[in-house]
Amino acid sequence: MAILRVALDLPLHRLFDYRSDGASPADVGRRVRVPFGRGEKLGIVVEVVGHSDWPLEQLKAAGPLLDDLPPLPQDFFALADFASSYYQAPLGEVLLSALPAGLKRLDPPDRRAGRASKAKAAGALPELTAEQRTAIDALAVDGGFSANLLFGVTGSGKTEVYLRLVDKALTLGRQVLLLVPEINLTPQLEARVRSRFPARNVVALHSELAEAARERHWRAAFAGEADIVLGTRLAVFTPMPRLGLIVVDEEHDASFKQQDGMRYSARDLAVVRARQRGVPVLLGSATPSLETWANAQAGRYALQTLKERANREASLPAVDILDTRRLILREGVADPLVVAIRERLARGEQSLVFLNRRGYAPVLACPACGWVSRCQRCAANLVLHTADRRLRCHHCGFEHRIPRACPTCGNQDIHPFGRGTQRVEEWLQKEFPEARILRVDRDSVKSRKQWEAVLERIHGGEADILIGTQMLAKGHDFPKLTLVGVLGADSALFAADWRAPERLFAQLMQVAGRAGRAELKGRVIVQTQYPDHPLFAALVAQDYPGFAAVQLKEREQAGFPPYAFQAVLRAEAPAMADAIAFLETAAALPVIGEHDAVMLYDPVPMRMARLASLERGQLLAESFSRPALQAFLPRWREAIEALKAPAKLRWHLEVDPLEF
């Protein structure tokens, strides 16, 4: 009689024992059907043992072990184990969320594994620049674990470096894991990878794939049949028996951080996985996260820099900061920017107006009585969308038709305040009636198909002026784009969030990088009321290292990450008082007294205090020692689990939080 120790997808930090007659240790890593409550669940066998702490007669018999998949390998468990203990997430949740949906099902459809991809071969390879060669030579693909940062401006040839290293790994007979922030926004990268390696099996793994395709690709990776796995954050867990290299492109991108459910950083797990597997990991960015930059500065990561644009004719764009305090603005646009757009139009070149706020206006208001369009469920305003005449909450999805008159006082003269992309688009069309204007944001581009169509239009020269959000800033090469105008940057300058400058700088560098990638010289115009802000000086000089040095000094003085380590306990309840009271209890648990190196702040409402009708409070735990924080967290979590929380209260812990 063997005992199966089974991980189930439940918010509980424990495994479940079942009796099984024929099981052996070789069944570790298999999926198994087990009775649970009144029903059945699919679990993963974590251990096969001879003895249970439970009386044998109380154990239920496990159902059949599934054999449509080889047992999950040891390193899959090693990474899940790490994620579980580091992020305080139940092992079962981690293990099962790392599987494609079809393999978590009790009654999965029958499916067969992968097929080779077909792609046209690329032409001749470009001759590497000296900097690229140095970066490639510095990374020993067969030299065991190493963590590397490739820092280079947009267009400096980072992707070319990835591809050469991928080639080396493939030649050694290894598989490569290439992680990207949002695959939807990077069809160009996928196409480039496929055409560079036409004889190789390249599979994509991301959430927009149909379930069957995702499972097929995952199986191909696990079977060692896929040579290159191109995926988003969850792909970091994909079993790959011949793994030889991990690349994380745009490593600073916040979408590598999962912000709900199992909260983890795929970028950080990529480094852990590389260490566990003894393979190199390469992080690439034009604006590395400050955490990564600090690691490189401290020598923990090897740093390779590409200073020049790879294509010699393409120079870096000139950045002008436009002081709007003495200028007249029309719909937020200053005249010098209008003039610059007009010049591009006359020359048949493209302009891009960047405004990271979608919708027509962020709020509708009544000047007579002070009514504003608030979301009933969130601490947020309803955004005015004129295209389909709705007021819409960008946080919870609540929506409503636009009222004809003020709902409070009946005044018919209610106004939109502020502006989003739709409003600027409308104005640009009036100002430039002859121009073809294309708006690109999550309202106008909802799917990958639409996005590809939009890219095609831009490349085909079918748009003169682009107006859009950060969607436009990510990794695209628009050959005719020579002007980027930035609106609305100031709101992030003085935000309460101390990470806001880092994000703003990355965004502006990225969008500035869109200008003048090819033979045409680019120009960037940033409108601001704070032209003397040091962030803009760094932007003009395109000086990320200077910017990072100042930011890191400030972080060090303030005791913020990466010089301190944080975890946050959040509680959500219908009433804020309940959430705060729960956090106060958690802040007073006896276990806290036993961990001197960890400091707890006072419980406070989250910055967005109400979301979808729930009030949200948070309690920050911080330490200058990572091991001290890691020693504290499991004991604290166990003590919190033992608390009696009010019925409608939900809580979770997040380690290394990005948002508060």
Ligand code: ADP
């Ligand atoms: P990044 O990933 O840093 O933005 P890419 O690798 O996409 O840079 O390179 C930018 C452009 O320069 C691409 O069009 C690419 O084909 C080209 N390129 C890259 N390396 C070279 C090189 N050594 N010589 C000429 N062109 C290059």
Ligand code: ZN
């Ligand atoms: Zn009113």
Ligand code: ZN
């Ligand atoms: Zn809402």
